[in-house]
Amino acid sequence: MDLKLKVWRQKNPESPGGLVDYDATGVNPDMSFLEMLDVVNEGLIEKGEDPIAFDHDCREGICGSCSLTINGIPHGPQKAIATCQLHMRHFENGQTVVIEPFRARPFPVMKDLIVDRGRFDQIIEAGGYISARTGSAPEANSIPIPKQTTDRAMDAAECIGCGACVAACPNASAMLFVGAKVTHLNSMPQGRPERDRRVLKMVASMEEAGFGNCTNTFECVAACPKEIKGEVMAQMYRDYVKALFRQAIRPE
Amino acid sequence: MSLNAKIPSGRLAEKWSNHIKDIKLVNPNNKRKYRIIVVGTGLAGASAAATLSELGYQVECFCYQDSPRRAHSIAAQGGINAAKNYQNDGDSVYRLFYDTIKGGDFRSREANVYRLAEISTNIIDHCVAQGIPFAREYGGYLANRSFGGAQVSRTFYARGQTGQQLLLGAYSALCKQIEGGGVTMRPRTEMLDLVVIDGHAKGIVVRDLVSGKITSHVADAVVLATGGYSNVYDLSTNARGCNVTAAYRAYKKGAYFANPCFTQIHPTCIPISGDYQSKLTLMSESLRNDGRIWVPKKKGDDRPPNEIPEEERDYYLERKYPSYGNLAPRDIASRSAKEVCDQGHGVGPGGFGVYLDFKDAIQRLGRQVIKERYGNLFEMYRNITGENAYEVPMRIYPATHYTMGGLWVDYNLMSNLPGLFVIGEANFSDHGANRLGASALMQGLADGYFILPYTIGDYLATQRQPRPSSDHSAFKEAEKNVSEQTKCFLSIQGERTVQSFHRELGTIVWNLAGMARNEAGLKEALTKIPELRNEFWRNVKVPGDDDTINQQLEKAGRVADFLEFAELLCYDALTREESCGGHFREEHQDDNGEAIRDDATFSHVSAWEFQGNDAKPTLHQEPLEYTEVKMATRSYK
Amino acid sequence: MVGALWIASVCGKERQRERQRFDKALTLRNMSIWVELLRSSIGKKYIMAITGFLLFIFVIGHLLGNLQVFLGPEAINGYAEKLRSMPLLLWGARIGLLVVAALHIWMAASLTIENRRARPEPYQLKTPIQATYSARTIRISGVIILAFVIYHLLHFTFLVIEPDYATWTDSAGRPHVYKMMVAGFSNVWISGFYLLAMLLLCLHLSHGLMSMFQSVGLRNPVWARFLEQLARTIAALIFLGYASIPVAVLSNLIE
Known part of the structure; x- marks a missing residue:
């Protein structure tokens, strides 16, 4: 099948970008979306043009590198998958496909479809960890943790850090990403000692990065390739205010 | 020449504890004066960088991805082994050790494997403390599952995302250290050369993948945690970016490369659908518990599978291995699939696939049971192929997914170049000729959290070499070479894309040095690869500039190294005239197609020393001695 | 021994350094709970939710008051007079509402x-x-409701638009609220704007009510669907309640 692509091309963070038209011809419906772009790129290279730059790595939906907004939806029209798991059979012959990067001020476009998501790392650096020095751990089974607790933590921990939540949010808010990490760590008994400073510092870091605010539209949840639930944000809001109050009464 | 692995003396079970006692320590005040470079942020790299920083060293950490969290350890699904014996089923450190040695077909280093089994329990303790949500039972205690190659249930898991969770644990520890200032993290930076001064590794030269700047980084020790080289086959289950460059360039600077021919092929991957294919996706081997593998008896039979009558199907595994049938071990299942496809019985596009049929299982157990057992895998299969495996048989084909070979290291995980440490999949030591499931995560974390942090101190405390400045001529020269190579890629402006060379190389290596190898094939590969390499340097086309993000330029460097490394792989495979584990030489099999090991001649590690671009590498041997285990033949009859 | 002490002091210093870093991160931003609530992203959510809830209570109260119009002039005029007889409460509520609304808007x-x-840099296609729809239009519905509220206050409370209303009293000498309502809503344009505003209020509330629970962390998957339906139902009831008055006036049910 043949497709008309409109792809965002941008030389570097400073220069302005724009949509450029390309024809993707002879697309096999069994191709993945990124393989389709690979083929387009091979054609561009042969013609001596600069191929379209996009982030990708594992191509099995777990590394979180791929970050395309396809026809206005991060990771494309299929639910609960990353861009690399999207296959061309979900498109129609002759369809126009608009491909843009994930857009948000904290995710500056570096080239074409590649954005810098380093702000996510900074949020984790601010508190997305449990301080456990290597060698200091007690025997693994010394703290029983209810299965429900672990399951809930695992639901949140599945986040692949791709940034689709930010990209989908009308306000470019990162609440789902931060909420997932806060919920994962704060709900485990091991994470209790640091829960207040964790949520305060992570939220502070998120705000400093310039992400927008949440207006509860749940677009993030709909776009999430791992179907992280909106509940994680509710838990973060709760934990945040509790931490503020505790901080006010008994400053750390 | 024989290599000294510096294995401590004493009884096997006491070697590591004795060694820790004897190891030299670095005074806490001095630790912060030492700078250590860690390349790669997978399980091994991230855990090592975090732990070294906790100890007080200054760490500089590099990865080519945009974030350390994206390293390919993240894709490991199954689990991590540990000799906890929580199931009370008779597991022990010794049993884990023995299973790993046997699984590795007696080609791994006994002392290292024992240490790995000992440390396995500490890993679980530590990971639980980090908050990794391992699966639990209703009582709140940790759950286990069984895994191939073992008769006990010792695998810890977090749904199908164990690798991801363990990596996020190590990454979060790393992040804490980055925030604390102990680790300087440099993402989107690729190591392109190792700098050796007076025989000691003293730093690396890297290219910033965003600005294209080539810079030198000086250290007192360099740790490579750069993963395996499965992508030499172009198509593998590895991430697209996985490469051999760091390890290979260290090899070219004098580090020995050990057992490059030991590669592992996984039998149940989703087959190739066309020549655009960029990646093979692995599906859990557990599918073989209920699925029956077959191909049409008639060559080139292109009828839809459900129209092929029972008597025209060849259930070749059941036919050849009546007792194990569809559950024959990975290497045997993979080889048999290749065999039938090579004979023209393959199904699907290109004829590279065999059927894995669940019809009988669905009739016997009902669709619901199959859905409960394999629902997510069927869903994944449907997503990729668009086919419903409840209605039509799955198509599967083997794919490379792990490489046991790697840079040679001694017991301290230090290569023959003092100051160069190699950990995780990038080294060779623990898995011999074949790796057991759920052992890769264990090894990566053991190296990073619990072994390297001790042994690197021993080196730093005893070495007396000052840290050079980055103006040292060795750094300048390496920078110049790297920069010239980069410019060279851009100046060739030939006709063919980098990917086309990678694909062609992959086809050669897969066909001639893949699941089954023979002398003629390997010799053929050894003539074809240099030809392809020559064409690459004449005819490759790399567009763009070197001062911006240029993914083709990055790939060109990696493929250039694969083009050289593939030759080393084939050469090693040609020299090892025996069949063991993942290395199957067709000349060395019995009448039933079983591998025949030659313990008298090949019970050694082959470590190759680089001798120049056109010269044959020199072989160094490390004899493998087994004091506690008896070498036995694997049999699946 | 000396070594151990020395190591302890090094570790101590490290801890101290780390502590300072954390303190810096937080105290730099002056972690006063009130400042944080007004400044931080999540604090603002809480204030939005709480002020929204208070305004919702007012909307309910106001509706119950207004619906007395169906009981005839006596009831509603008496109710208005009663409110006026408690100036402290009335002005307290008015100032309170003003502050709440101002916070909500701010x-x-x-x-x-x-x-x-x-x-x-916006998306070319999003x-x-x-x-x-209600979530996506929450801002614009809010702005139009604000415009309506200002008009509504000028109309009925401050009597700027219809200064004549001030002179309308019933037989007991009370302000003739009943007559004002009937007169006001007899104007099709006023009724139309009123109905539109109430429709937008309904839209605003159907997202806002659910949103409120999420913002204070009280929404969870178990009752998420229930909450959404509850919010929609309440919003619809409020619309019907308010809309009934102009509809009744225009259809001459109330004269």
Whole structure:
């Protein structure tokens, strides 16, 4: 099948970008979306043009590198998958496909479809960890943790850090990403000692990065390739205010 | 020449504890004066960088991805082994050790494997403390599952995302250290050369993948945690970016490369659908518990599978291995699939696939049971192929997914170049000729959290070499070479894309040095690869500039190294005239197609020393001695 | 021994350093709970939710008051007079409402400005995946409701638009609220604007009510669907309640 692509091309963070038209011809419906772009790129290279730059790595939906907004939806029209798991059979012959990067001020476009998501790392650096020095751990089974607790933590921990939540949010808010990490760590008994400073510092870091605010539209949840639930944000809001109050009464 | 692995003396079970006692320590005040470079942020790299920083060293950490969290350890699904014996089923450190040695077909280093089994329990303790949500039972205690190659249930898991969770644990520890200032993290930076001064590794030269700047980084020790080289086959289950460059360039600077021919092929991957294919996706081997593998008896039979009558199907595994049938071990299942496809019985596009049929299982157990057992895998299969495996048989084909070979290291995980440490999949030591499931995560974390942090101190405390400045001529020269190579890629402006060379190389290596190898094939590969390499340097086309993000330029460097490394792989495979584990030489099999090991001649590690671009590498041997285990033949009859 | 002490002091120093870093991160931003609530993204959410809830209570109360119009002039005029007889309560409530509304609007404006800033380069094509119409239009519905509220106050409370109303009294000498309502809503344009505003209020509430629970962390998957339906139902009831008055006037049910 043949497709008309409109792809965002941008030389570097400073220069302005724009949509450029390309024809993707002879697309096999069994191709993945990124393989389709690979083929387009091979054609561009042969013609001596600069191929379209996009982030990708594992191509099995777990590394979180791929970050395309396809026809206005991060990771494309299929639910609960990353861009690399999207296959061309979900498109129609002759369809126009608009491909843009994930857009948000904290995710500056570096080239074409590649954005810098380093702000996510900074949020984790601010508190997305449990301080456990290597060698200091007690025997693994010394703290029983209810299965429900672990399951809930695992639901949140599945986040692949791709940034689709930010990209989908009308306000470019990162609440789902931060909420997932806060919920994962704060709900485990091991994470209790640091829960207040964790949520305060992570939220502070998120705000400093310039992400927008949440207006509860749940677009993030709909776009999430791992179907992280909106509940994680509710838990973060709760934990945040509790931490503020505790901080006010008994400053750390 | 024989290599000294510096294995401590004493009884096997006491070697590591004795060694820790004897190891030299670095005074806490001095630790912060030492700078250590860690390349790669997978399980091994991230855990090592975090732990070294906790100890007080200054760490500089590099990865080519945009974030350390994206390293390919993240894709490991199954689990991590540990000799906890929580199931009370008779597991022990010794049993884990023995299973790993046997699984590795007696080609791994006994002392290292024992240490790995000992440390396995500490890993679980530590990971639980980090908050990794391992699966639990209703009582709140940790759950286990069984895994191939073992008769006990010792695998810890977090749904199908164990690798991801363990990596996020190590990454979060790393992040804490980055925030604390102990680790300087440099993402989107690729190591392109190792700098050796007076025989000691003293730093690396890297290219910033965003600005294209080539810079030198000086250290007192360099740790490579750069993963395996499965992508030499172009198509593998590895991430697209996985490469051999760091390890290979260290090899070219004098580090020995050990057992490059030991590669592992996984039998149940989703087959190739066309020549655009960029990646093979692995599906859990557990599918073989209920699925029956077959191909049409008639060559080139292109009828839809459900129209092929029972008597025209060849259930070749059941036919050849009546007792194990569809559950024959990975290497045997993979080889048999290749065999039938090579004979023209393959199904699907290109004829590279065999059927894995669940019809009988669905009739016997009902669709619901199959859905409960394999629902997510069927869903994944449907997503990729668009086919419903409840209605039509799955198509599967083997794919490379792990490489046991790697840079040679001694017991301290230090290569023959003092100051160069190699950990995780990038080294060779623990898995011999074949790796057991759920052992890769264990090894990566053991190296990073619990072994390297001790042994690197021993080196730093005893070495007396000052840290050079980055103006040292060795750094300048390496920078110049790297920069010239980069410019060279851009100046060739030939006709063919980098990917086309990678694909062609992959086809050669897969066909001639893949699941089954023979002398003629390997010799053929050894003539074809240099030809392809020559064409690459004449005819490759790399567009763009070197001062911006240029993914083709990055790939060109990696493929250039694969083009050289593939030759080393084939050469090693040609020299090892025996069949063991993942290395199957067709000349060395019995009448039933079983591998025949030659313990008298090949019970050694082959470590190759680089001798120049056109010269044959020199072989160094490390004899493998087994004091506690008896070498036995694997049999699946 | 000396060594151990020395190691302890090094570790101590490290801890201290880390402590200082954390303190810096937080105290630099002056972690006063009130400042944080007004400044931080989540604090603002809480204020939005709480002020929204108070305004919702007012909307209910006001509706119950207004519906007395169906009981005839005596009831509603008496009710109005009763409110006037308690100036402390009336003005307290008015000032309270003003503060609450001001906070609600201030937070909304500040959140909106920040949100605009968070995506300076817009998408060329953006497709909403599932966000409801009410969620996507929460800002514009809010602004129109504000405009309506100002008009409504000028109309009925401050009597700027119809100064004549001030002279209308019933037989007991009370302000003739009943007559004002009937007169006001007899104007099709006024009734139309009123109905439109109430429709928007309904829209605003159907997202806002659910949103409120999420913002204070009280929404969870178990009752998420229930909450959404509850919010929609309440919003619809409020609309029907308010809309019934102009409809009744226009259809001459109330004269």
